[in-house]
Amino acid sequence: MGAKETSNAKSAAESIAEGGLMSVFDHLGELRKRLIYIIVVLVLGLVIGLLLAQPMYKFLMSQDPANTISLHTFSLWDGISMYMKFAFIIALIITLPFTVYQLWSFVKPALRENEQRSTLKYVPLALFMLLIGLAFSYFVVFPLAFNFTRMVAGQLELEETFGIAQYFSFMFNIIIPISLLFELPLAIMFLTAIRIVNPIRLRKMRRIAYFVMVFIGVTITPPDIISDILVAIPLILLYELSVWLSGMIYKKQLEADKRWEEEFDRTAGS
Structure with a gap:
């Protein structure tokens, strides 16, 4: 087992050394290739999205609160705009899981063999966390914000007329940022695995992180304490989960480094 780890570490060091000999243009060329792959998949995703836009629209219109109101169009472009937003x-x-895979492929040469295996599992997790974020933002945050705006309109005795473009723009401006925030634990795990961040640094940044999470929660929710708490607490818990997961990975890295050093000392002494 020790010999295998020594061999893996040696091959990793060789690959890093080889990567160090690569010119800046080589790295930029590799990054350009990955970006082209992502753009191609994004375009294909848009084509699929255009085909699925109408079923997705009908599903959302059958859910609360859309099924309790009448939506109108105020522009000839509203229908096309909706198709493109859904797409x-x-x-x-x-595209998100594929993007994560391309990121992993880009940094793969600089990782040890065991780090390559451990970071590859983040690809399916990216989709899982995105779907959780979409569910939380749509079923929890969006109804809070929507009902608050209607309450204010009622207090001002305004006659409500909902435009389809305005309704879905309001929805997407809430659910997309929150859904991407749910990728935070995954991003922290990946950055820890490639040794860019560690739990020690994350704990030192806790106050700043809490402030940012509370600021986001207050910004995207109605200005009442209940709504702010309902959104800010899950975001703070996401950060704490990120710190905990980073700690687990960091601990394994320290143990692996210690075993490698002990094996290296034994090999050098023999």
């Missing part, structure tokens, strides 16, 4: 959401869901 973009579907393309985002399709």
